Amino acid sequence: MARPGKRINDPEGMRKKVLDVAEDAFQARGYNASSIGDLMAAAGVSGGALHHHFPTKKALALAVIDERVAAAVEETWIAPVLAAASAREGVRAVFEAVATELEQQGFVRGCPLNNLAHELSLADPDFRIALAGIFDGWRRAISDKVRADQQVGRDEGTDPERFAALAVAAYSGAMSMAKAAQDASLLRDCLAGLERSALSPSQGGLAARRRNRILPRPRTL
Amino acid sequence: MARPGKRINDPEGMRKKVLDVAEDAFQARGYNASSIGDLMAAAGVSGGALHHHFPTKKALALAVIDERVAAAVEETWIAPVLAAASAREGVRAVFEAVATELEQQGFVRGCPLNNLAHELSLADPDFRIALAGIFDGWRRAISDKVRADQQVGRDEGTDPERFAALAVAAYSGAMSMAKAAQDASLLRDCLAGLERSALSPSQGGLAARRRNRILPRPRTL
DNA sequence: TTGACAAAACAGGACAACCGGTCTGTTTTA
DNA sequence: TAAAACAGACCGGTTGTCCTGTTTTGTCAA
Numbered sequence: 001m002a003r004p005g006k007r008i009n010d011p012e013g014m015r016k017k018v019l020d021v022a023e024d025a026f027q028a029r030g031y032n033a034s035s036i037g038d039l040m041a042a043a044g045v046s047g048g049a050l051h052h053h054f055p056t057k058k059a060l061a062l063a064v065i066d067e068r069v070a071a072a073v074e075e076t077w078i079a080p081v082l083a084a085a086s087a088r089e090g091v092r093a094v095f096e097a098v099a100t101e102l103e104q105q106g107f108v109r110g111c112p113l114n115n116l117a118h119e120l121s122l123a124d125p126d127f128r129i130a131l132a133g134i135f136d137g138w139r140r141a142i143s144d145k146v147r148a149d150q151q152v153g154r155d156e157g158t159d160p161e162r163f164a165a166l167a168v169a170a171y172s173g174a175m176s177m178a179k180a181a182q183d184a185s186l187l188r189d190c191l192a193g194l195e196r197s198a199l200s201p202s203q204g205g206l207a208a209r210r211r212n213r214i215l216p217r218p219r220t221l
Numbered sequence: 222m223a224r225p226g227k228r229i230n231d232p233e234g235m236r237k238k239v240l241d242v243a244e245d246a247f248q249a250r251g252y253n254a255s256s257i258g259d260l261m262a263a264a265g266v267s268g269g270a271l272h273h274h275f276p277t278k279k280a281l282a283l284a285v286i287d288e289r290v291a292a293a294v295e296e297t298w299i300a301p302v303l304a305a306a307s308a309r310e311g312v313r314a315v316f317e318a319v320a321t322e323l324e325q326q327g328f329v330r331g332c333p334l335n336n337l338a339h340e341l342s343l344a345d346p347d348f349r350i351a352l353a354g355i356f357d358g359w360r361r362a363i364s365d366k367v368r369a370d371q372q373v374g375r376d377e378g379t380d381p382e383r384f385a386a387l388a389v390a391a392y393s394g395a396m397s398m399a400k401a402a403q404d405a406s407l408l409r410d411c412l413a414g415l416e417r418s419a420l421s422p423s424q425g426g427l428a429a430r431r432r433n434r435i436l437p438r439p440r441t442l
Numbered sequence: 443t444t445g446a447c448a449a450a451a452c453a454g455g456a457c458a459a460c461c462g463g464t465c466t467g468t469t470t471t472a
Numbered sequence: 473t474a475a476a477a478c479a480g481a482c483c484g485g486t487t488g489t490c491c492t493g494t495t496t497t498g499t500c501a502a
Contacts, residue, residue, distance in 0.1 A: 007451090007452075007453095007495060007496065008496085009450080009451050009452075009495085009496055009497065010451090011450080011451065011452095014451085014452085028343065029343070029344070030253065030339075030340055030344070032251065032253035032254055033253055033344065035486075035487060035488080036487080036488065036489090037486080037487075037488085045452090046452060046453045046454065047452095047453080047454065047455085047489090047490095048451085048452050048453050048454065048491095048493095049451070049452050049453075051452095051489075051490080052450085052451060052452065053451090055489090056488080056489080057487095057488065057489090109343065110339065110342070110343075114339060114394075114397050115339050117397055117400070117401045118251075118331065118335060118336050118339035118340065118397065118400070119251055119339065119340055121331070121400050121401045122249060122250070122330065122331075122400070123250065123251070123254065128401060128403070131401045132401040132402045132403075135398050135401050135402065136402070139398075157417075159413065159414070159417075161410060162410045162411070162413045162414040162417075163414055165395070165398070165407055165410035165411050165414055166391060166410070166411050166414030166415060167414075168394060168398065169390070169391045169392075169393075169394030169395040169397070169398060169407075169411045170387060170390045170391050170394055171390075171394065172390075172393065172394030172397050172398070173335075173389060173390030173391060173392065173393030173394035173395075173397070174386070174390040174394075176335050176338055176339065176390070176393050176394070176397070177356050177360075177386070177389065177390060177393070179338070179339070179342050179343070180338045180342045180349060180352045180353040180356050181353045181356065181357070182349070182353075186386055186390075189382060189383045189386035189387070190383070190386050190387050190390045192380065192383045193380070193383040193384055193386055193387030193388075194387060196378075196379075196380075196383075228469060228470065228477090228478075228479095229470085230469085230470050230471065230476080230477050230478075231477090232476080232477065232478095235477085235478085256460075256461065256462080257461080257462065257463090258460080258461075258462090266478090267478060267479045267480065268463090268464095268478095268479075268480065268481085269465095269466095269467095269477085269478050269479050269480065270477070270478050270479075272463075272464080272478095273476085273477060273478065274477090276463090277462080277463075278462065278463090
């Protein structure tokens with residue numbers, strides 16, 4: 001296969017491979033429990049190469065946070081919410097999509113952002129700021145969507161910031177419990193708790209809107 | 222002070238001192254980031270003594286979880302909820318009490334249970350089961366309180382399990398965000414999000430009560 | 443095109459610090 | 473007087489980082 005005398009430099013590919021492995025390891029085992037030796041072996045990368053692209057473990061983690069965790073939040077939350085008919089519909093759709101996905105895959109690894117946030121927020125200011133920024137963008141996307149809804153006359157009684165904070169918090173906490181219990185149905189319980197109250201646009205309005213589907217869209221990520 | 226030739230055996234006191242230090246260290250820095258050497262130094266305990274009371278680091282962590290984390294949840298959540306006039310009142314009171322406490326102390330260290338749960342749930346089955354059990358008792362206390370309310374005719378439209386799951390999730394997630402942002406006001410935002418909706422007993426004032434069966438089976442675990 | 447040549451990319455070993463656990467021995471206590 | 477409680481040294485393994493080389497690649501003059 002690979003000729004011993006030949007070598008092909010592929011900086012970007014190697015960097016991506018390291019980030020792939022690190023993202024997965026940090027998610028599955030956490031930052032401190034993932035040694036760079038493990039990462040080197042898993043990625044098939046030499047110490048010198050790793051050190052060339054990421055001088056320190058902290059630099060690697062920062063890259064994972066900025067490039068991968070942020071992208072994951074963007075992909076599984078922000079984009080679907082923006083694409084939904086309304087903020088409430090978007091939140092509901094994401095909850096159900098994630099629950100369905102977790103039920104299919106059989107185990108719960110938790111939310112990448114929350115996993116790292118709990119372990120690293122207090123460990124280093126740089127980590128904390130990077131993680132807080134992702135939380136911020138997450139909430140902002142939802143609250144902006146609520147404001148957009150309101151400009152069309154919907155949900156005028158809802159405070160955008162508070163609704164966004166509750167949605168993100170409920171999801172984060174639900175994933176935390178689901179991870180500990182290894183039971184994705186807790187996500188559905190939390191969504192149901194929101195449904196009959198916070199997520200019903202006409203505030204407990206029964207007659208209003210009843211046509212929402214059970215499972216909007218598979219949305220495999 | 223302490224005579225060099227004299228020694229006083231105090232097994233329980235020494236055990237308590239180690240648990241105090243470990244609880245604090247695990248909360249502030251996490252499990253993996255806290256070395257037993259640090260703990261020994263902080264507690265002023267020799268290696269032999271520590272090993273006598275806690276053979277392994279895992280045993281120490283398990284003791285912290287079973288005796289301290291569970292007690293913390295009991296003290297700050299379960300007892301206040303049980304003592305409150307209703308489940309909703311209890312939840313509101315705890316949110317506000319914690320928010321006020323965090324604002325006074327100026328920084329947010331997060332929820333001890335969630336901090337350890339994120340780091341250890343996937344690391345070891347024993348950890349996971351112990352942590353999941355605490356989450357379970359937490360939710361059960363709230364749902365039991367809701368059922369007690371309902372036996373007096375209140376909140377009959379509320380699903381106890383779903384309400385409890387949402388309350389715990391919202392709190393857990395709010396603390397997660399508050400820790401990352403170092404901003405306790407996020408707790409108040411989430412409470413407000415719950416207030417005007419889920420936490421209002423008369424469900425928006427309209428024709429309350431509506432058994433929504435939006436999601437398939439209730440599925441209590 | 444070619445041929446230096448410097449910089450980037452990569453390989454792999456070395457290293458000191460640290461980790462958690464064990465071990466032997468001493469002191470206290472029931 | 474034996475067991476419990478404690479002290480402190482010790483050890484093999486791991487950690488993250490650094491260091492010295494080697495190979496590849498882009499650049500630019502000839």
